[in-house]
Amino acid sequence: MKRTLTISRKLTLVLWSASLIMLLAGGATWWWHHHTGPRRMEAALEPYAQLLGASLPALVSLRATNQITELLGALRAAPPIREAAVTDLDGQLLSLYRQSLSDPPRPLQAQTEGVYFMEGEVELVRFIRVDGQTVGRLHLWSHPRLLDREARSHALHLVAMGILLLGLTFWQTRLVRHTVARPVEALTAKVDHVIAQQGLQPEAEATPRDEVERLDAHFEQMRHVLRRHESELRETNEFLQALLNYATHAIISVDNHGTITTFNPAAERLLGYTAEEVIGRRTPLLFHDAAEIRQRAEELSRLTGQPVPENMEVFWCLPRRGQTDEREWTYIRCDGHRLPVWLSVAALRDAKGQLRGYVGIAEDLTQRKAQEQELRRKNEEMERFIYTVSHDLKSPLVTIKGFAGELLRALQEKRYEHLAEDLQRVIAATDKMSELLNDLLELSRVGRVMYPPSEVALAQVVQEALTLLEGTFRERRVEVVLQPDLPTVCGDRRRLFEVYLNLLENAAKFMGPQPTPRVEIGWDKTGPEPVFFVQDNGIGVPPAYQETIFGLFNKLDHDSPGTGLGLAIVRRIIEVHGGRIWVQSEGRGRGSRFCFTLGQKALTSTLQPANKTEMCDESASAPHPVGGG
Numbered sequence: 001m002k003r004t005l006t007i008s009r010k011l012t013l014v015l016w017s018a019s020l021i022m023l024l025a026g027g028a029t030w031w032w033h034h035h036t037g038p039r040r041m042e043a044a045l046e047p048y049a050q051l052l053g054a055s056l057p058a059l060v061s062l063r064a065t066n067q068i069t070e071l072l073g074a075l076r077a078a079p080p081i082r083e084a085a086v087t088d089l090d091g092q093l094l095s096l097y098r099q100s101l102s103d104p105p106r107p108l109q110a111q112t113e114g115v116y117f118m119e120g121e122v123e124l125v126r127f128i129r130v131d132g133q134t135v136g137r138l139h140l141w142s143h144p145r146l147l148d149r150e151a152r153s154h155a156l157h158l159v160a161m162g163i164l165l166l167g168l169t170f171w172q173t174r175l176v177r178h179t180v181a182r183p184v185e186a187l188t189a190k191v192d193h194v195i196a197q198q199g200l201q202p203e204a205e206a207t208p209r210d211e212v213e214r215l216d217a218h219f220e221q222m223r224h225v226l227r228r229h230e231s232e233l234r235e236t237n238e239f240l241q242a243l244l245n246y247a248t249h250a251i252i253s254v255d256n257h258g259t260i261t262t263f264n265p266a267a268e269r270l271l272g273y274t275a276e277e278v279i280g281r282r283t284p285l286l287f288h289d290a291a292e293i294r295q296r297a298e299e300l301s302r303l304t305g306q307p308v309p310e311n312m313e314v315f316w317c318l319p320r321r322g323q324t325d326e327r328e329w330t331y332i333r334c335d336g337h338r339l340p341v342w343l344s345v346a347a348l349r350d351a352k353g354q355l356r357g358y359v360g361i362a363e364d365l366t367q368r369k370a371q372e373q374e375l376r377r378k379n380e381e382m383e384r385f386i387y388t389v390s391h392d393l394k395s396p397l398v399t400i401k402g403f404a405g406e407l408l409r410a411l412q413e414k415r416y417e418h419l420a421e422d423l424q425r426v427i428a429a430t431d432k433m434s435e436l437l438n439d440l441l442e443l444s445r446v447g448r449v450m451y452p453p454s455e456v457a458l459a460q461v462v463q464e465a466l467t468l469l470e471g472t473f474r475e476r477r478v479e480v481v482l483q484p485d486l487p488t489v490c491g492d493r494r495r496l497f498e499v500y501l502n503l504l505e506n507a508a509k510f511m512g513p514q515p516t517p518r519v520e521i522g523w524d525k526t527g528p529e530p531v532f533f534v535q536d537n538g539i540g541v542p543p544a545y546q547e548t549i550f551g552l553f554n555k556l557d558h559d560s561p562g563t564g565l566g567l568a569i570v571r572r573i574i575e576v577h578g579g580r581i582w583v584q585s586e587g588r589g590r591g592s593r594f595c596f597t598l599g600q601k602a603l604t605s606t607l608q609p610a611n612k613t614e615m616c617d618e619s620a621s622a623p624h625p626v627g628g629g
């Protein structure tokens with residue numbers, strides 16, 4: 001069976017190999033030092049010879065011994081040079097430098113250029129030439145250990161390290177077994193436990209393995225597990241990203257410095273900024289009202305008893321304490337438009353509870369505010385309605401009660417001369433009450449009881465209304481101008497008939513003393529949406545009443561016939577169709593132009609000719625309830 005090399009054995013082998021390599025390196029260095037000595041000695045002394053050779057030729061040719069001696073004296077700054085001499089061509093000494101005066105002078109010989117080794121010293125000889133002619137010699141003496149101290153020291157260090165490693169190898173072998181092998185074995189056991197907890201099956205071993213190979217096999221298995229977890233984490237992140245992308249509320253997160261880190265598409269739509277413009281660059285203070293920040297800082301300062309600065313701290317003060325801060329704020333879009341939002345701010349903490357930032361979720365309150373305002377308007381209208389109904393119903397009831405009492409007394413006293421007249425007044429009062437109740441019932445039905453939408457040719461509807469009012473128009477000699485290209489729309493035909501009937505009846509009723517009364521019915525399709533109108537040249541509507549005339553029981557002329565509910569019913573019908581109605585008038589005696597729209601749904605077929613019916617089904621004519629009641 002093949003023997004397995006354990007970690008300790010492998011490390012012991014490495015240590016022995018390193019010791020052997022150090023010994024071999026030391027021996028190789030020593031061998032290199034021995035065989036390259038002369039060349040290295042010559043290379044070490046050559047710079048000094050070249051330095052002196054630059055000035056000596058001129059001095060030797062003049063035999064200026066004092067200057068030569070002074071020049072050689074500069075060698076005191078060169079410790080490796082133990083002695084230097086300058087001779088002429090015949091070998092006569094011109095100058096001598098000795099590092100130590102106690103040493104005997106070296107013998108001078110007529111030698112050629114080169115390096116000479118003798119009695120533990122090295123001598124460098126160089127000719128002194130002037131114009132190519134040899135005029136003298138330069139002798140430099142040194143000791144090899146001074147020139148090659150570094151190389152020798154390096155070799156000795158290598159040898160010493162090799163010997164030291166040999167000694168340490170025995171001790172390190174035991175130390176490695178305790179400090180490396182056993183921890184690796186313990187780590188292997190822990191990994192085996194993790195593998196067992198994950199339910200992974202260890203791979204079948206074809207050959208014996210050491211601890212590292214076993215760990216490698218286990219880590220490979222764990223790598224597959226991490227890949228699977230990474231895939232699951234990626235799917236979770238994609239799911240969370242989808243939640244951010246498709247959330248209807250604006251979601252904005254910041255780090256601990258207040259810099260925006262998340263800005264979802266809903267926030268982009270709400271504020272008009274792109275994520276690239278704000279993430280990592282701006283803080284939410286960009287789109288907050290500074291006055292609200294100041295006010296909130298004062299509130300929190302009173303609440304906490306500590307001063308709260310007018311910055312991002314107004315959003316963090318409560319969430320940092322573990323609370324969720326929920327309140328209404330005003331956002332300022334990039335185009336300067338202001339909109340109310342309901343903002344909830346919470347702290348973001350990691351698994352260890354460390355604060356990593358904050359997240360705010362903002363809900364646009366614009367539509368809710370509009371609905372609340374509309375609800376308040378409806379409530380106010382209802383209050384006026386109740387008051388007016390109670391007042392208008394009370395009036396005929398008082399009349400009936402009064403004349404009924406008078407009739408009772410007349411019968412008791414047998415006075416019959418005014419009996420018919422009083423009964424007629426009672427009947428008139430009951431007719432007035434009946435008309436009022438019928439109009440109230442009709443108003444209540446609008447929006448609750450609707451007929452199925454159908455293709456409505458407005459030209460036909462107008463003709464039917466004119467036919468019904470033909471007697472009134474003929475009596476008052478009203479000229480009617482009908483625009484020939486009125487479109488076909490999709491809506492409640494009976495309700496639209498009521499709209500035109502009310503508007504045309506009012507046009508004839510409030511014509512006033514106009515000598516040439518005129519009514520025009522048409523539409524304007526040049527704007528962003530078609531506008532339908534009924535225009536007259538009657539008494540007009542003063543600006544102060546151009547909004548109130550659409551309210552309950554509001555009449556310009558209180559002596560005129562009717563209950564004052566006609567225009568309220570018309571507005572309700574238009575609003576149920578998704579449109580709006582208004583009046584244009586330059587004032588009393590200048591005529592009126594009642595305009596209305598019908599909403600996008602009703603306009604799906606406005607480009608269809610009046611005799612075409614394709615969009616709606618007219619087969620159903622029975623009314624159906626909308627809402628309840």
